[in-house]
Amino acid sequence: MSISHPQRVTPIAKHIPEFRTPAPGVPVRSEVRLRAKPRTGAGGGVDGAWWPRSRDPATEFPELVLAMSSWVGPVRRVTYHPDDWQAAAHELTVEGWLVSLVGSSTLQANTVAVVGPGQRRMSLLVVPPSTPGGIARTVLRSATGPGNMSTVEEILANNGIDSGSARASALPPSMSGDFA
Template sequence: MKPRGSTRGQLDGGWWPASDDLAAEAPALAGSLREQVGAVSRISYHLDGWPTTRRKLTSDGRLIRLEGFHSMTRDTIVVIGADARRVTLLLVPHSTPGGVARALLRSAARPESTDSAEEILTGNGLQIPRASQARQRWEADGGSLAVR
């Protein structure tokens, strides 16, 4: 997390989950952000970034809504507290090697940073395959989609 008084940019910090199971990872995330947002009520994410997950879970006796959107910035997650305080975090893929993940987290938490998630990820040399990129590679290698 950026320290208090930092330059306000697109990101407030970063998160490197241990797995791709959002429902399993959300309670620890919510607990770690209690000082910044209070009791977490919602976690919003890009739908293409996570496998299908539950829409609600309970952590520490509180309901947390998990809300996926295609309209969100990829590679971010937004955590909203019950009093509407929010943080936007760079989402470092769980499979990212430790040294690279730590460099990404440091970049997202730099006090003067106004970089976007994409700028941080590409600036640190991380290539994240997207479904459309995978399809383009497949088609370039001779695959094709049958259109009828």
């Protein structure tokens, strides 16, 4: 993947043709539902927002890593809240580079942090995968508005998403505490 525009900011990264090694039985997808704040935007709580299709890091993180390389360079580390995701390996190889996956309970829920060379970092709000399309797209837009300084909880709540229930619904019933 060419990384000729490391500071490029686009509304939605839609096409990543280089990624062609999904988990067995998982179809190749080309759209990464991702938005970043403009460089001139307010700092705020997050630098962008991402709407993954599942809570499986092995499926979702490779596409995120490739898309984020446009902003932070070759991604070296993805930090995530372990309650938001299924179990993951500690490393992932994407297009020949090694990416560390770090589950950290001190990271804010419903976020991931992506770090590239020289500690270039972006924090992304994670829209729960089960969120209906219209609501999810609204969250992506509101989180990345140039003047938005809201917290992750405020952005989700303002769009009718309870951040606590979003995490509980992220895991299979055997892992989320639902034994009904």
